[in-house]
Amino acid sequence: MWRLDRAPGTTTLVxxxxxxxxxxxxxxxxxxxxxxxxMAAPGAAHDLRVMPVA
Numbered sequence: 001m002w003r004l005d006r007a008p009g010t011t012t013l014v015x016x017x018x019x020x021x022x023x024x025x026x027x028x029x030x031x032x033x034x035x036x037x038x039m040a041a042p043g044a045a046h047d048l049r050v051m052p053v054a
Contacts, residue, residue, distance in 0.1 A: 004040055011041035016051045 005012045013033045015021075021029060030048060037046040 002036070004037075006041070006044075010045040010047060011037060012047040012049055013037055014049045014051060017053055020053055021050065 001016045001018075003014050003016075005014055013036060015029065015033070029050070033048045034046070037044075037048075
């Protein structure tokens with residue numbers, strides 16, 4: 001699950017995976033997160049937080 005947390009001047013994309021994200025897939029996840037944040041929060045500072053698998 002992905003969600004955006006907004007604070008003044010910063011938007012964080014929080015990823016709550018259903019399974020462990022392999023190291024080989026992490027770069028692709030970060031690239032997609034950057035594109036989502038650029039579209040959803042232009043002009044804000046961006047952050048990515050990947051939560052542990054529940």
